[in-house]
Amino acid sequence: MKMNPRCTYCLLSRVHFQSKLSTDDEDLISKTIKECLEVVTRNYSPDAVSASVATKVHRKCYEVLEDNDPYAVTKKLINQAALKVLPAAKEKIYENSPDNGELFRRAVLASVVANYFDFGIMGFDASEDKFEAAFREYFENGLDVDDTPKMLGLMQDVVYIADNCGEILFDMLVFDIIKKLGGKITLVVRGEPILTDVTLEEVREFEIDKKVDRVMTTGSNAVGVLIEEAPAELLQAMKDATLIISKGMANYETLSEHNFGPIAYMLLTKCECVAEDLGLEQGLSIAKLMNCP
Amino acid sequence: MKMNPRCTYCLLSRVHFQSKLSTDDEDLISKTIKECLEVVTRNYSPDAVSASVATKVHRKCYEVLEDNDPYAVTKKLINQAALKVLPAAKEKIYENSPDNGELFRRAVLASVVANYFDFGIMGFDASEDKFEAAFREYFENGLDVDDTPKMLGLMQDVVYIADNCGEILFDMLVFDIIKKLGGKITLVVRGEPILTDVTLEEVREFEIDKKVDRVMTTGSNAVGVLIEEAPAELLQAMKDATLIISKGMANYETLSEHNFGPIAYMLLTKCECVAEDLGLEQGLSIAKLMNCP
Numbered sequence: 001m002k003m004n005p006r007c008t009y010c011l012l013s014r015v016h017f018q019s020k021l022s023t024d025d026e027d028l029i030s031k032t033i034k035e036c037l038e039v040v041t042r043n044y045s046p047d048a049v050s051a052s053v054a055t056k057v058h059r060k061c062y063e064v065l066e067d068n069d070p071y072a073v074t075k076k077l078i079n080q081a082a083l084k085v086l087p088a089a090k091e092k093i094y095e096n097s098p099d100n101g102e103l104f105r106r107a108v109l110a111s112v113v114a115n116y117f118d119f120g121i122m123g124f125d126a127s128e129d130k131f132e133a134a135f136r137e138y139f140e141n142g143l144d145v146d147d148t149p150k151m152l153g154l155m156q157d158v159v160y161i162a163d164n165c166g167e168i169l170f171d172m173l174v175f176d177i178i179k180k181l182g183g184k185i186t187l188v189v190r191g192e193p194i195l196t197d198v199t200l201e202e203v204r205e206f207e208i209d210k211k212v213d214r215v216m217t218t219g220s221n222a223v224g225v226l227i228e229e230a231p232a233e234l235l236q237a238m239k240d241a242t243l244i245i246s247k248g249m250a251n252y253e254t255l256s257e258h259n260f261g262p263i264a265y266m267l268l269t270k271c272e273c274v275a276e277d278l279g280l281e282q283g284l285s286i287a288k289l290m291n292c293p
Numbered sequence: 294m295k296m297n298p299r300c301t302y303c304l305l306s307r308v309h310f311q312s313k314l315s316t317d318d319e320d321l322i323s324k325t326i327k328e329c330l331e332v333v334t335r336n337y338s339p340d341a342v343s344a345s346v347a348t349k350v351h352r353k354c355y356e357v358l359e360d361n362d363p364y365a366v367t368k369k370l371i372n373q374a375a376l377k378v379l380p381a382a383k384e385k386i387y388e389n390s391p392d393n394g395e396l397f398r399r400a401v402l403a404s405v406v407a408n409y410f411d412f413g414i415m416g417f418d419a420s421e422d423k424f425e426a427a428f429r430e431y432f433e434n435g436l437d438v439d440d441t442p443k444m445l446g447l448m449q450d451v452v453y454i455a456d457n458c459g460e461i462l463f464d465m466l467v468f469d470i471i472k473k474l475g476g477k478i479t480l481v482v483r484g485e486p487i488l489t490d491v492t493l494e495e496v497r498e499f500e501i502d503k504k505v506d507r508v509m510t511t512g513s514n515a516v517g518v519l520i521e522e523a524p525a526e527l528l529q530a531m532k533d534a535t536l537i538i539s540k541g542m543a544n545y546e547t548l549s550e551h552n553f554g555p556i557a558y559m560l561l562t563k564c565e566c567v568a569e570d571l572g573l574e575q576g577l578s579i580a581k582l583m584n585c586p
Contacts (some may be wrong), residue, residue: 005309005326009302016298030339033298037337041330046323 001253003050004273008040011054015061018195022070032064050273051224051253058194058223068221069193075165078196079206082114082166085132086173089114092139093173100181105148107174108266112285113138114170115163115248115268138285145280147289151264154243154292155183160212161225161255162189162198163248163267168208171247175211185212186237191229192221197250224254249274261291294546296343297566301333304347308354311488315363325357343566344517344546351487351516361514362486368458371489372499375407375459378425379466382407385432386466393474398441400467401559405578406431407463408456408541408561431578438573440582444557447536447585448476453505454518454548455482455491456541456560461501464540468504478505479530484522485514490543517547542567554584 015036019029039060043053062068093106113135155178162168178185187208189198200217202208209215216237220229227235238244244263246255252265252274266287269275275282308329312322332353336346355361386399406428451471455461471478480501482491493510495501502508509530513522520528531537537556539548545558545567559580562568568575 005312005322006306008326008330009305009309012302012305013299016302019298026339029298033301034334034337037301037330037334041327041334044327044330046319 001050001256001274001277002046003044003048003053004046004276006273007050007053008044010271011040011057012036015057018058018061018070019065021074022065022067028065032061035064036061049254049257051222051250052226054223054250054253055194055221055226059221062221071193071196075196075202078117078164078166079169079202081131082117082169085135086169088132089135089139089170090173092136100177101149101152104152104174104177104181105143105146107177108148108287109139109143109285111167111170111174111247112143112266112268112287114167115266116270117164117166141285143287144284145286145288147264148287150289150292151243151262151287152181154262155181156242157184157186157240158243158245159186159188159237159241160245161218161247161251162187163251164196165198165202166196167247168198168202169206172206172208172211174245179211185214186241187212187215188225188234188237189215189217190221191217191219194221194223195250222254224250224252226254227258252278259291262289262293263291264289294343294549294567294570295339296337296341296346297339297569299566300343300346301337303564304333304350305329308350311351311354311363312358314367315358315360321358325354328357329354342547342550344515344543345519347516347543347546348487348514348519352514355514364486364489368489368495371410371457371459372462372495374424375410375462378428379462381425382428382432382463383466385429393470394442394445397445397467397470397474398436398439400470401441401580402432402436402578404460404463404467404540405436405559405561405580407460408559409563410457410459434578436580437577438579438581440557441580443582443585444536444555444580445474447555448474449535450477450479450533451536451538452479452481452530452534453538454511454540454544455480456544457489458491458495459489460540461491461495462499465499465501465504467538472504478507479534480505480508481518481527481530482508482510483514484510484512487514487516488543515547517543517545519547520551545571552584555582555586556584557582 019032036057039057043056089110093110158178162171175185189203193199203215216234218225219231222229238260244260246252246263246265248267249271264287269280269282269284272282312325329350332350336349382403386403448471455464468478482496486492496508509527511518512524515522531553537553539545539556539558541560542564557580562573562575562577565575
């Protein structure tokens with residue numbers, strides 16, 4: 001996905017937000033804004049890939065802050081909040097013993113809804129009570145784009161590219177169904193901390209590796225999957241996959257520039273630009289299969 | 294008022310907004326964003342005056358767009374919508390024949406509430422029904438900071454620095470009371486079109502000059518009142534005034550850097566940074582007298 005004018009100020013707003021998470025030093029925050037402004041100005045172009053520019057901006061931000069993980073505490077809070085809602089989600093998915101197709105649809109829906117809960121980022125009030133109520137509301141609404149039936153025959157070798165903390169615990173419910181359907185799962189997480197994204201630390205903490213067949217990383221702290229920085233084994237796994245599942249917006253922003261497939265983009269269209277790029281409205285829950293021969 | 298990190302992306306968001314008002318040409322919008330990013334980057338500093346940087350950014354924006362008034366149509370719509378609510382506001386102000394002090398307070402309140410209605414700018418839905426309902430709600434709430442009683446004895450020679458279109462029609466209700474109190478009014482509007490601010494065009498259209506003793510301009514299209522660009526007669530009038538009334542945020546951002554007084558800032562704290570600079574919460578209706586010996 002290419003950069004939109006809107007990305008410029010959205011990025012700077014995020015830089016400001018995470019700088020305040022990292023420090024109370026106003027001078028340091030100003031310096032960070034100034035240096036990131038320079039990176040945005042140097043790289044802004046309607047032909048640039050949005051997430052590639054975001055990677056450059058966030059790297060500069062982390063460098064100036066001398067903080068390689070401004071969201072360290074936030075991520076713990078997100079996971080705690082997600083854990084509290086997980087039993088209710090599980091109940092919803094398995095309610096009235098649905099068939100495998102319906103089971104998969106529901107688990108995907110739960111994991112897409114969990115993509116909403118970027119706690120502390122979108123100004124969302126992360127109190128657990130609200131989280132559960134909002135989760136139920138979005139779950140009731142269902143998937144606005146639902147290509148899950150077409151995915152059922154593609155489960156032999158799934159590469160599952162994770163997005164945020166919190167959300168990953170709901171992804172594990174999808175893993176259960178893929179395994180039930182006889183599929184193999186390669187889970188992909190970020191190589192180093194970036195934003196609230198899942199890394200190997202959460203894989204270890206929640207023993208996620210026991211739910212999947214193998215775990216790989218994107219090879220770096222790039223926003224999304226930057227092919228230039230991806231390990232050869234990841235590129236091979238993506239080529240060999242019968243289905244790539246790409247969670248969240250950043251993975252879409254980077255992977256939509258390439259021709260991997262079949263690939264299912266599972267996300268909430270939280271951002272107007274991503275929604276527009278997908279030809280959809282903002283605020284939808286989608287599981288959209290693309291590049292499927 | 295000095296620049297806050299937040300001003301950087303707020304300014305860029307406004308540039309994008311007004312570029313879309315001016316043109317559908319995506320390339321031109323991109324070029325505008327790019328050039329304005331450069332201006333923000335070059336001028337961003339915690340020691341810079343926020344509205345001075347805003348002036349530089351908006352001038353660059355208008356220059357690249359080759360449009361000296363992107364809000365031309367918007368301003369007409371704002372005035373039309375304001376005209377519809379004006380009779381209800383007048384009724385509220387004169388209800389139950391209050392004394393002069395209460396009359397002045399109510400007229401000031403109406404003109405402060407009208408500072409909210411930056412139609413098309415803050416994402417506010419400008420349908421007239423909503424405007425009227427919102428006006429009534431804010432009016433019922435009253436002034437959160439009310440120094441109007443202290444102003445009553447300072448009415449001999451008032452310099453009234455206007456802000457937005459729409460709002461100016463409610464300012465005229467304040468003019469009526471100042472005249473009733475025996476005061477002289479020098480109205481100050483922008484020298485050239487900038488944002489949705491009042492210029493001599495609206496003064497002529499609504500015959501506002503008939504309500505005041507004299508009309509001056511800020512001498513340029515600066516955001517707020519840039520002293521370096523202000524005509525000598527305006528500076529003299531401000532020095533001679535028994536009371537300066539400064540409407541809206543941009544006038545505050547520029548004039549708070551100087552020691553003119555007594556000066557009454559009448560505005561809604563729409564922006565977190567202005568609110569913080571005033572030591573107040575966001576979203577308040579204020580009429581705050583400062584630099585009063």
